[in-house]
Amino acid sequence: xxxxxxxxxxxxxxxGWAAPAAVFFLLFAIVPLLLVAVLSFTSWxxxxxxxxxxxxxxxxxxxxxVMIESIGxxxxxxxxxxxxxxxxxxxxxxWAAGRQRNRAVLSAIYFVPLLLSATAVSVxxxxxxxxxxxxxxxxTWLFGDGNLLGTRSGAIGVLAFVGVWQFTPxxxxxxxxxxxxxxxxxxxxxxxxxxxxxxQFIHITLPQLRNTVITxxxxxxxxxxxxxxxxxxxxxxGPGTDTTVSAYYMYQKAFKGFDFGAGSxxxxxxxxxxxxxxxxxxxxxxxxxxxxxxxxx
Amino acid sequence: MTAACGSSGGASGGDSxxxxxxxxxxxxxxxxxxxxxxxxxxxxxxVVLDTVPGADYQQKLQTVIxxxxxxxxxxxxxxxxxxxFVKADLLLPLDGFIAKEPGLKDNFLxxxxxxxxxxxxxYGVPMRGTQPVLLFHNKKVLADAGLTxxxxxxxxxxxxxxxxxxxITPIALGGGDKWPTLMWxxxxxxxxxxxxxxxxxxxxxxAAWASEDSRKALATLKELIDAGAFGTNFDSxxxxxxxxxxxVAKGKAAFxxxxxxxxxxxxxxxxxxxxxxxxxxxxxSVSGGKGDQADVVGNTNNFYxxxxxxxxxxxAAAFLKLMYSDEFVQAQLAIGNLPTTTNTxxxxxxxxxxxYSKYQYDLVKAAPSFQLSWDQAYPPSAxxxxxxxxxxxxxxxxxxxxxxxxxxxxxxS
Numbered sequence: 001x002x003x004x005x006x007x008x009x010x011x012x013x014x015x016g017w018a019a020p021a022a023v024f025f026l027l028f029a030i031v032p033l034l035l036v037a038v039l040s041f042t043s044w045x046x047x048x049x050x051x052x053x054x055x056x057x058x059x060x061x062x063x064x065x066v067m068i069e070s071i072g073x074x075x076x077x078x079x080x081x082x083x084x085x086x087x088x089x090x091x092x093x094x095w096a097a098g099r100q101r102n103r104a105v106l107s108a109i110y111f112v113p114l115l116l117s118a119t120a121v122s123v124x125x126x127x128x129x130x131x132x133x134x135x136x137x138x139x140t141w142l143f144g145d146g147n148l149l150g151t152r153s154g155a156i157g158v159l160a161f162v163g164v165w166q167f168t169p170x171x172x173x174x175x176x177x178x179x180x181x182x183x184x185x186x187x188x189x190x191x192x193x194x195x196x197x198x199x200q201f202i203h204i205t206l207p208q209l210r211n212t213v214i215t216x217x218x219x220x221x222x223x224x225x226x227x228x229x230x231x232x233x234x235x236x237x238g239p240g241t242d243t244t245v246s247a248y249y250m251y252q253k254a255f256k257g258f259d260f261g262a263g264s265x266x267x268x269x270x271x272x273x274x275x276x277x278x279x280x281x282x283x284x285x286x287x288x289x290x291x292x293x294x295x296x297x
Numbered sequence: 298m299t300a301a302c303g304s305s306g307g308a309s310g311g312d313s314x315x316x317x318x319x320x321x322x323x324x325x326x327x328x329x330x331x332x333x334x335x336x337x338x339x340x341x342x343x344v345v346l347d348t349v350p351g352a353d354y355q356q357k358l359q360t361v362i363x364x365x366x367x368x369x370x371x372x373x374x375x376x377x378x379x380x381x382f383v384k385a386d387l388l389l390p391l392d393g394f395i396a397k398e399p400g401l402k403d404n405f406l407x408x409x410x411x412x413x414x415x416x417x418x419x420y421g422v423p424m425r426g427t428q429p430v431l432l433f434h435n436k437k438v439l440a441d442a443g444l445t446x447x448x449x450x451x452x453x454x455x456x457x458x459x460x461x462x463x464x465i466t467p468i469a470l471g472g473g474d475k476w477p478t479l480m481w482x483x484x485x486x487x488x489x490x491x492x493x494x495x496x497x498x499x500x501x502x503x504a505a506w507a508s509e510d511s512r513k514a515l516a517t518l519k520e521l522i523d524a525g526a527f528g529t530n531f532d533s534x535x536x537x538x539x540x541x542x543x544x545v546a547k548g549k550a551a552f553x554x555x556x557x558x559x560x561x562x563x564x565x566x567x568x569x570x571x572x573x574x575x576x577x578x579x580x581x582s583v584s585g586g587k588g589d590q591a592d593v594v595g596n597t598n599n600f601y602x603x604x605x606x607x608x609x610x611x612x613a614a615a616f617l618k619l620m621y622s623d624e625f626v627q628a629q630l631a632i633g634n635l636p637t638t639t640n641t642x643x644x645x646x647x648x649x650x651x652x653y654s655k656y657q658y659d660l661v662k663a664a665p666s667f668q669l670s671w672d673q674a675y676p677p678s679a680x681x682x683x684x685x686x687x688x689x690x691x692x693x694x695x696x697x698x699x700x701x702x703x704x705x706x707x708x709x710s
Binding site: 130 | 356359360362363381382385387472473474475528529530531532533534535538540543544549677678679680681684685688689692694695
């Protein structure tokens, strides 16, 4: 194809265009982040003046078994989320990008969980999972005594399930957009060559969705690392500390224990870990080279 | 804003400023509004009532208390909840007020008044109602099993075994909320060791947790847990979403240990059961224990504390005096609260449920010790650790040694 791309030759917008956004970002993201960094070297209960205590908060975290456990739990939940959501949302998204009858109605129903607040979702699941009056009491062959939220494996399973249930629609939506952007000529050519739907999916759709997978995975990872509201309402970090994810531990330290120094240190750990993992995903998948999926078309 | 304008002139004679009173926002604000109106009718210094929705109250208080926006008088839970403020030298000790007006102390039940005493000085005056923890039961379930409400620990264990054999969960427990689990520890420690042990531990004596009595309390409790008295899924059940109370109301469980608000909880959700099926007793005695069977634990009451930097201490003192007025007592009783003033007894007939109010009042009045809930007695930074420790001891993830170690690691200041 030799046709000139529309817009080619027009100069790129200057920095001026980004200035308003940059100012807001500086004011509401960078400045607070720096303040949190400073706070992490202080002892502050929110009442007295913050007192610098050097590395106390940091060495405290290093030797805090709950902190270490919380990072493990957070990573486990994130991994479960990515592993469960990616295949389901790709299939759902590609399906929703098609032209079947009733597609619009059905996808609208699939997207409902996305519209509900995480708080409402958690409250509803809490009621559904009540061991004595909810679903488990009716399906004792499956759930036993229904002690789902009272055991480590049960509670983590419930948290992962509720997260997947809630956020799969978002990722399906992203994949739907990605799938719609795949040039139809590819499918037409494949059909002429005699490729069936499954082969088309594996050899055209999946490779073409490469960049969408990365976008969606980064979102899932960041979302997984900052899981908070479902933990707050469903388990409050329990039983014991079994579901105390890092974001919830930060909240416990800062806003329940009024130890804002330690809370800030946990927040920074989260920022660093989330940034590193996102960078790794981008790097590992070659997204940083921004290879276009329409190259050569 | 009006406070800043009104009080900027300094405390000269005939001063007419305002004082701000910060309270936990809920249904009880009705009474507080009424009292403020009464007070403002005669006082040159006007009270402004600021209510903060309950869930946000503690955070809001903590954020403003050392700023120019701080209130003059504020609602709290006594004990550890005000300790950080006392340490930061923000609160006014009330000895001065009491010296001028002894009624500010004498008109309240001593066991309640004492839970806002920090380092030997009073920092709060009781307001609202007391919330002792009682052992509730389903009368029909007990009668059907041929049992009576237990007076001793051994009877409770026997009852539990009999109920379990009948396929009924002996004791409902909202373990998911964690604080209901804590109530069992509070009572057992009191009955086995007496109130002194916890007080010692709270004062920083970590050896108290490792003492013989402490171990005995844990072993006694463990015996009940191991007998299956709480069933197996209690950590998946909550009190706050109605799960545990429904077990008792529907006859699937026989007992529940809960604060006195349990009555109105059941009245809301299961009115018929509250009316005729709900029984209540004090916590059983433990044979050989050092604690008095009349001791109670729970939330002694809520308190009003005064900030040191208030420009109108006289007005604050005058406002506090309303907390034992007849008008206050009657208004609290009418909304189902049980005030802890000595004159409450005169108005018990006007309570929402007179028999229940009278039972509670007598219980609290006769109590040699009223132990404030552990998670309120310790400073806020200890709350999470306490909840984790009690939950892990109950579900078997940690043993007595682990529990003792966790309690010894609590910050006491």
